Amino acid sequence: MSVPTAVVVASPRPRRAIRSETTRWLLAVPAAVVVLVAIVGPALAPYDPTRVIGPPGREPFGRYALGTDSAGLDVLSRVLVATRTNLLIALAVVLAATLVGLVLGAAIGMNESRRGPLGTLARAVNRFVDLFTAVPAVIVGLVAVAFFGGTVTVLVVVIAVVLAPIQVRLVRTEVLRVRGEAYLEAARMAGFSELRLTVRHVLPNSWGAVSENMPVIFGMAVVLTAALGFIGVGLPRPTPEWGSMISLGASDAATGRWWAAAFPALALIVTVAAASALGTALRARRA
Amino acid sequence: MSAPIRVEVDGLGKDFVGPDGRFTAVRDQTFAIDGGTRIGLIGESGSGKSTLARMIAGLATPTRGTVHVDGRDVHRLLATRAGRTEHWRAVQMVAQDTTSSFDPRRTLRDAVATPAVRLCGLTTVEANRRVDETLAFLSLPAALADRRPSDLSGGQRQRFALARALVVRPRLLVCDEVVSALDVSVQGTILNLLKNYSLEFGAAMLFVSHGLPATAFVSTSLMVMRAGAVVESGPVESVVTAPAHPYTRQLIAAYRGTPMAVAS
Ligand SMILES: Nc1ncnc2c1ncn2[C@@H]1O[C@H](COP(=O)(O)OP(=O)(O)OP(=O)(O)O)[C@@H](O)[C@H]1O
Numbered sequence: 134m135s136v137p138t139a140v141v142v143a144s145p146r147p148r149r150a151i152r153s154e155t156t157r158w159l160l161a162v163p164a165a166v167v168v169l170v171a172i173v174g175p176a177l178a179p180y181d182p183t184r185v186i187g188p189p190g191r192e193p194f195g196r197y198a199l200g201t202d203s204a205g206l207d208v209l210s211r212v213l214v215a216t217r218t219n220l221l222i223a224l225a226v227v228l229a230a231t232l233v234g235l236v237l238g239a240a241i242g243m244n245e246s247r248r249g250p251l252g253t254l255a256r257a258v259n260r261f262v263d264l265f266t267a268v269p270a271v272i273v274g275l276v277a278v279a280f281f282g283g284t285v286t287v288l289v290v291v292i293a294v295v296l297a298p299i300q301v302r303l304v305r306t307e308v309l310r311v312r313g314e315a316y317l318e319a320a321r322m323a324g325f326s327e328l329r330l331t332v333r334h335v336l337p338n339s340w341g342a343v344s345e346n347m348p349v350i351f352g353m354a355v356v357l358t359a360a361l362g363f364i365g366v367g368l369p370r371p372t373p374e375w376g377s378m379i380s381l382g383a384s385d386a387a388t389g390r391w392w393a394a395a396f397p398a399l400a401l402i403v404t405v406a407a408a409s410a411l412g413t414a415l416r417a418r419r420a
Numbered sequence: 421m422s423a424p425i426r427v428e429v430d431g432l433g434k435d436f437v438g439p440d441g442r443f444t445a446v447r448d449q450t451f452a453i454d455g456g457t458r459i460g461l462i463g464e465s466g467s468g469k470s471t472l473a474r475m476i477a478g479l480a481t482p483t484r485g486t487v488h489v490d491g492r493d494v495h496r497l498l499a500t501r502a503g504r505t506e507h508w509r510a511v512q513m514v515a516q517d518t519t520s521s522f523d524p525r526r527t528l529r530d531a532v533a534t535p536a537v538r539l540c541g542l543t544t545v546e547a548n549r550r551v552d553e554t555l556a557f558l559s560l561p562a563a564l565a566d567r568r569p570s571d572l573s574g575g576q577r578q579r580f581a582l583a584r585a586l587v588v589r590p591r592l593l594v595c596d597e598v599v600s601a602l603d604v605s606v607q608g609t610i611l612n613l614l615k616n617y618s619l620e621f622g623a624a625m626l627f628v629s630h631g632l633p634a635t636a637f638v639s640t641s642l643m644v645m646r647a648g649a650v651v652e653s654g655p656v657e658s659v660v661t662a663p664a665h666p667y668t669r670q671l672i673a674a675y676r677g678t679p680m681a682v683a684s
């Protein structure tokens with residue numbers, strides 16, 4: 134009898150799965166709070182967020198809870214209203230990017246290995262999507278805003294176009310996986326067309342991974358919206374929006390008046406972190 | 421009993437294009453399958469049995485040649501909705517069990533009833549009755565049908581896969597290694613059920629297998645395949661007792677002393 138000598142091959146320790154239901158719910162709490170702020174926040178705003186309501190550069194935690202910015206606008210009111218704006222933009226982006234992802238990803242995945250014109254088209258679209266992934270968002274944003282003006286719709290379209298390729302590729306990967314499953318052949322033998330098959334079996338079985346990625350896209354959309362606002366190709370001032378608030382407040386921060394930039398930045402960070410935590414909670418569901 | 425099927429395979433061949441060029445998996449084969457016959461298609465791994473079977477069933481597109489079922493070109497038939505319904509009502513195929521034989525998001529009853537509804541035009545109530553009959557025929561407890569596919573053992577799942585095919589009462593059933601993954605006693609039971617189905621409904625069967633004994637038990641004739649071509653075919657008796665091709669002789673010799681010897 135031989136006693137196995139301890140040859141332990143170092144393997145990367147798998148990340149511990151989140152098993153507890155409670156932990157999963159707790160991870161979703163920050164996201165719920167952020168959404169709540171977006172819903173009721175604007176109603177709680179003490180002042181009109183686009184009007185000068187006091188002297189510029191007032192310190193926070195006094196008469197103005199979060200101070201006033203260099204133009205004399207109320208920072209708290211602006212952060213609250215901006216939360217709704219930025220969240221709505223990101224939400225619309227997530228929905229649009231996911232819808233595009235499902236349609237294009239399924240169309241590519243189901244057809245790319247086909248012979249004939251449909252296969253050629255699917256492969257061409259796939260290449261095009263890959264190409265698009267390489268286009269920087271800022272350039273797309275600059276061009277689009279220059280052409281169409283800085284409206285919520287333009288922003289949503291621009292950011293969705295930039296982020297949709299991620300969902301397209303994810304859906305395609307899932308579709309390629311599901312396409313090889315034996316039950317698809319069985320569905321084919323039940324007389325379903327390829328389109329019906331996709332809707333009935335392929336997309337529902339791809340949805341898990343796609344929905345888990347939605348918070349990730351959301352976080353990216355929040356950051357991109359703010360980035361475009363920061364460089365001045367977002368919504369026109371003085372529309373409350375985190376990015377433009379941060380950029381406007383940044384010059385004050387250099388002179389010690391940190392609040393006009395810090396509070397919108399904090400809102401941004403908390404939102405992105407909340408989205409990330411929600412993503413973790415969703416992924417843990419399947420583990 | 422419905423009209424016996426007639427399947428004509430004419431010059432049927434398939435090439436795969438791989439990284440190192442064209443590879444011929446099936447060399448242009450011509451033969452016919454008649455209603456009521458049960459053919460054992462045997463041969464070594466990689467000889468092209470599955471590829472041939474899938475083309476006959478209509479699941480793979482031939483590179484060359486045609487398959488006609490009752491005089492109609494299968495691959496032309498499959499291009500239209502009505503044609504698909506007609507074809508899949510007549511021909512069904514079951515492959516070796518895998519965990520993905522069933523959609524994990526649907527119940528087994530749903531999976532088995534769907535072809536009955538879509539292909540045979542049954543109402544949900546009629547389809548469910550048909551499902552129950554079929555499950556009973558395969559000695560499957562009806563209660564299992566409300567479970568998820570992942571709750572079942574491989575053997576149970578394989579019977580459900582057979583139920584899904586048999587529920588439309590196909591006139592040709594193509595079975596690719598349907599029992600290979602099961603233990604020997606279960607293999608015999610299932611093959612006998614399939615034989616009974618063939619006898620009861622006058623259906624043709626194509627059993628693909630690399631194992632000789634189990635197939636020979638339930639088949640009326642054997643086709644021996646090697647390197648993409650059928651090298652020998654005929655009634656089980658004559659192929660087993662007087663194999664003409666050296667490869668067949670080799671195959672038979674490998675099974676001497678197994679239940680095959682008893683069968684012949
Ligand atoms: N989709 C495919 N693409 C490329 N080559 C394939 C494909 N399917 C099968 N082949 C090749 O065709 C040949 C025949 O395969 P096939 O699956 O028909 O053999 P088989 O007789 O069923 O073997 P087994 O007994 O192992 O199931 C093999 O060499 C295989 O590698």
Ligand SMILES: [Mg+2]
Nearest residue numbers: 469470471596
């Ligand atoms: Mg095979």
